[in-house]
Amino acid sequence: MKRLLLIFFLVTCYSYSQEEHAWIYFKDKPNVEAALNNPSTILSSKAIQRKSLRGTPIDERDIPVNEAYISTIKTQENISVKAKSKWMNCVHVIGSLEAISNLSNLGFVSEIEFANKNINSRASVENKKLENKLETNIDFNYGLALNQTKMLSTDYLHENDYTGEGVTIAVMDGGFANVNTIGAFDRLKLNGKLLGGFDFTNRSGNYSNPELSNHGTLVLSNMAGFIENNFVGTAPDAAYYLFITEIGPTETPVEETYWVEAAERADSLGVDLINTSLGYTLFDNPDYSYAPEDMDGKTAFISRGANIATEKGLLIVTSAGNRGEENYFNIISAPADANVLSVGGVDRNRNYVTFSSRGPSADGRVKPDVAAQGLEIVAIDQFNNLVQASGTSFASPILAGSVASFWQADPSLSNLEVMQLVKAASSLFNTPNNRLGYGIPDFRNALSDLLESNQDSGELFLYQNPVVNQLKFNNSTDQTYNITLFDMLGQVILQKDQVQNEIDLSGFSKGIYIAMFEQNNSRQSFLIIKK
Template sequence: MKKLLLIGFMLFQYMSFAQEHAWVYLTDKENVATSIANPISILTQNAIERKATHSIPIDERDVPVNENYISQLKVQTGITVMAKSKWFNAVYVIGLETDNISVLADLDFVASIDFADKSLNSESRVALSNNKFEIEESLIDFEYGSALNQVEMIGVDHLHVSDYTGEGIVIAVLDAGFPNVNTMDAFQRLRDNDDLLGGYDFVDRNDDVFEFTGNEHGTRVLSDMAGFIQDEFVGTAPDASYYLFRTEDSAGEMPVEESYWVEAAERADSLGVHIINSSLGYRVFENENYSYTPSDMDGNTAFITKGANIANEKGILVVNSAGNSGGNEWQIVGAPADASGVFSIGAVDFEGNYAPFSSQGNASQPTQKPDVVARGAAAAVVNSSNVIINNSGTSFSSPIMAGAIASLWQALPDATNEEIKQFVRMSASQFNTPDFFLGFGIPNFELALEIGLSLAEEEFVRFKVFPNPVSNILNIQIPTSAEPTNLKIYNVLGKLVLEKNIIQSETKLDLSLMASGVYMMSFESNKGSKTFKLIKS
């Protein structure tokens, strides 16, 4: 029997490697103008309202893929359609042979084809060892407040005291599986409050996200946000609402999982989701011809990275684990955490020290990575047996941070996703001296709320800055010329773009060379500080 099983496995492996994978990009969509003019036909009311609140346009990317084109692809010889993406107007297919895919280019509705094996696109890749997410597990004795350290470390307990617990914020969790979430005591509060909104299994194409499919990673990730066991465990956003999407096939590693992820992100956007938590990362695949290299982690190469950036453009705050490659030859942040629009989360231990497994940033990446950190070494989680244990990995620092962000966003409902990210960065322990290990450091969400509230003020008692928005010349008035004041301006990615010591009560700054956009301006003197938003038109 063992011999037969081995032969069967080898045959399956041979067959899977003989197949080819590709994205097929389509030429157009149907009824685009009509759909945009009548957005309720393609989006939920929640999604429409969220976009309107933050001035996010509804565009052609929100229109679904032409189902007639998909039907025609399904009947092509040797072709299996696995996933689709409205944002990219693309379909992910598997062909029995390379030629089965290549001939699709002859179809008049096919714009281009991108093989997962880049050598078929005249480009080769070199594979490294596969490690998507890693868990180091050790059972611990029950004790009250097992999540206390990871909550207090980032100051989200101060938000909870003020009744900011994520209420009204919708989070989509994209992960590998969520067994027992529908029955576990740790999620009873979630179910009783009707905050478990549903979900979908994009791998098996069904609604049963609670079935055990070989992995309970998603259940544990969810617990760090939504878990609640009286006097024993509290997640960082126990009163937020959640959609659960299975996009990761733990039975293997194929690039189609990137497409499942993008499909889920598109579904989240159409449902009006505020935050995506993704404790997943993609670097290498079972078929090494499909794998990425560290140089591909440039914020614009991986399909999932490009999809995550679109999600950010759509107003969703995408929180993603940085990865667990800090101690191996790969080392750097993977996809989609390399995206400039993604809030990438590294890991520290219970004392706030860098966790050696946490993936690091790199100068070749377009923005500071990681963005910030939270506890990921021996973090408290609840497993599918409703037992509180310790797990290690950025898989858990990410949801700890995502839940805290939900609680902050509840307190600052008019803020955009970019503003919320900046408030968190500015509150972090090494905001002025970021590095590739901790990014901007460990956030303080009590301070982040203070920064956000300060920026929301319409009038400033001590400082006058005008005009705002500014085109070229910015006028600054401070109360007295006797007190030197340090001025710093940061862009939305946390990069310092201007610093100046002001020694006069009235100063004019020429900002004509600054790019248009939203900035954070900070004044500091020995008598206090002031921070607020500056818009450069």
Template sequence: MKNNYLFFLLLFSSALFAQEDAWVYFNAKPNAQFYLDNPLQMLSQRALDRRTNQNIALSSTDVPVETTFVTQVKQSTGITVMAQSKWLNALHIRGSQADINALKNFTFVDKVVFANKILNTTSKKDRQNKIAKTKDKFKATVNYAYGASANQIQMLNGQVLHQQNYTGSGKIIAVLDAGFPGVDVAQPFQRLINNNQILGGYDFTTRNANFYAGDEHGTMVLSTMGGYKENSLVGTAPDASYYLFITEIDATENPVEESLWVEAAEKADEFGVDIITTSLGYFGFDNANYSHTYSDMNGTTNFISRGAEMAFSKGIVVLASAGNEGNTTERHIGGPADAVSVIAVGSVTASKVKSSFSSIGPSFDSRIKPEVMAQGSSAVVSSPAGTITTIDGTSFSCPIMAGMVACLWQAFSSKTNQEIRQMILKSSDRYTVPNNDYGYGIPNFGSTLGVDDFQISSFSVYPNPTQTTVTFALSDQNTASITIYSVLGQKVLEKQITNENSTLSLQTLKSGLYFYTFDAEGLHKTGKIIKQ
């Protein structure tokens, strides 16, 4: 009897002191007014301009997490801080159940939410339909020489935008994935490297500045947008610029990856990106107690989905893979694809038939998911070694779509992210009869998006690249406002120009890549300038 008592005592102690993951939410941001009065202390000028252009007001969600709160949590017994989110005013922490619950004694703590929902005393979540481990990725007037990649572009009628020279120039895409080895050396990415289109990145999983590392999945994802090898592979946005963020820990599946994703999305917002694309999806975790259920796929429960929705509220278009679980018991989309404003992208074959592996909708609250489809069966990609090959997965239909979004937004640069999203849905071939397999269908980026509007492009910027000056052709406009930004989104030059004086001196700028916005009555343009 004594031995049995000792066994149960050890079992209880083990459960009490086992390491758990949780989120601690704060109830205030004491220094919010300082940051709102000095917005460049928290956001780049390009990020601020994105908000201004879309009439998005600054709010306390833009303000960093209070550092004194973070410090006190870090100094608490047995607590490790894994990630933080200013948007959700929370920290992802790890520690024993007892040590985590002790944080509730801080007056600045609003609530603590355990990843293991049965530890949340107020939780009434149904634990049915839990699945094991799920990763949404598979291992395995200008005419472009698309080669084998032609079908995945032409299916979306994307060549029409490319022919009009809308190839993503001036748009910045953040790619949140598992790693980007080979991007700095493989031939299909050399055009990006040579033109300074990789603006930077970070490995949030190891807190390391080397983002040309990790799993090859992100490399293949990037190649569908930015890859360029004539007659073999041309990405959907070869002239866009990119930030590369590693948020996925490939060897394991843990809720901290959702928190790292949100942290990276906040950094992308801070840098002024236009589009976030992610080929990651979360449903089940290694610890089954942490796993989501279908009832969580309502757009408001999952930490990552709330972060994705917040990114959209900041004026960013967010795209996510629908998932590769179409052949499993739990076939529904995961997070962040379930978020209300996220464009969830499913997969079709080269002949436009739904790929059997592509996850289905609706969201748990009965919204149409996925929203759109693109080719994900036998998608053409580049490996880290530069080999052009094919692979299956919504992991690749999503970035194929994201690249086309960049081209469309370049063509309609005065549109808001909400307007761009709606244009894409309305152009899709099942828009009037959506369903849970195809969503609204396959978008048409050419014939139904006002191609005639593209012909306004007598606008030009020359010489580019340049050494000293750059001239903006005003066409029918008499005056225009020019703003030039660094790759970090900082405003470095601003000037009014006229037909008589439309040349800017760049003598004071260092050599490198810059972005410009051109605003005149009836015309808004963005693009990049290379100062040699």
């Protein structure tokens, strides 16, 4: 037995000695001052509007990586550049240990971080059983999505016309097989809400390749799917970008970098919310694996990226993981350990399901944050069939879509404010635990708390934004407002004086406008989305 173990050890070492993964960090970025003075050169107009609306600063991290540095690294022998991160100002490379180490001789390289924990002089991690992140238990029992939606009172949001309109969601996953062809997403495409996508793993725009995983298709359906009289996702009127960052058959650190790169793309496009039903703990090469004590929200590369995404104003919703029944690594994975809204799983009767990864985080924070149905949920597969599936991979998008529909009620809320409102409206807010966190959110209560808070504050608050016909606003005084409506070029297209609490916009085309409210020599402006 010892001889066999020795042979296995030698074979393993030989297999992994040929190449290493590493992040190469750069010292600086080009044209920083010019880019910050003219942010439209580095961000989309929607991204700039979102950041302005919620007070999110634009800083040096928004500036792209120096392409000249990347080109130089690509010319180095035995080095392959796989991905890049502007937030981290680095590239992810694969190459021999010697070749990667030699990159430190380049004058613009500030640091090299190996994924191999032994090279970085960190404790090695025992190679426990690997989890298939995309594994789901599916059978073809047809059913409706009523229970998983009603559990969160998301149906109440929909009844009040909060369906995710005006909110943009990016979905990070391993594949979106057939999303461009099956009927469940016809409504999404007809309304121009499928904005596009990208396969970061293959550098391809073919994100709906039928040969790739269907996991993202199932996940997307929980938010955006629609089959008349049979299925409605939790955010059927949100807009979506679809990004492939996961390589299903393998588990390597470059997938973390693909995720961060996709998050940066999402931020630059003006995305509001990211759903990611992925998690990282153990890798094919055990030297790259994380230990439970690394789940502290600041060790894993993907978690560091998720924290920056949150600082940039994005709301990250992520699955807690499916390791709850394991002895070694049963706590939440990365990036669920970061400053994100991590989602655990319950059954249809609101009971904890044992496969759902538990908390707290390694540094003692409440995790998961909230919970939603994750056992025997209903989704739509790549053949347009209603199927049953299980995993926190599905609790996450059910919750993410609900958050998007809720956020529509007040788009001026910051991501952190939305997260806090969702937690505060959850069933265990005063007594959180390590299985369900703050519990199961009730979005009826969250909406009521939001509307009452805005009314009690006496602040001007818009209802139903995006607007169909009538722009309604609260007015806690008997005084009226003078309202001026501008288009995005700053031209005045409407002026109304002495308006009490609503204004008719039925004659205007779809688009984004700026409404200025004036009263007693004070003025407030809001972005208005007309649908």
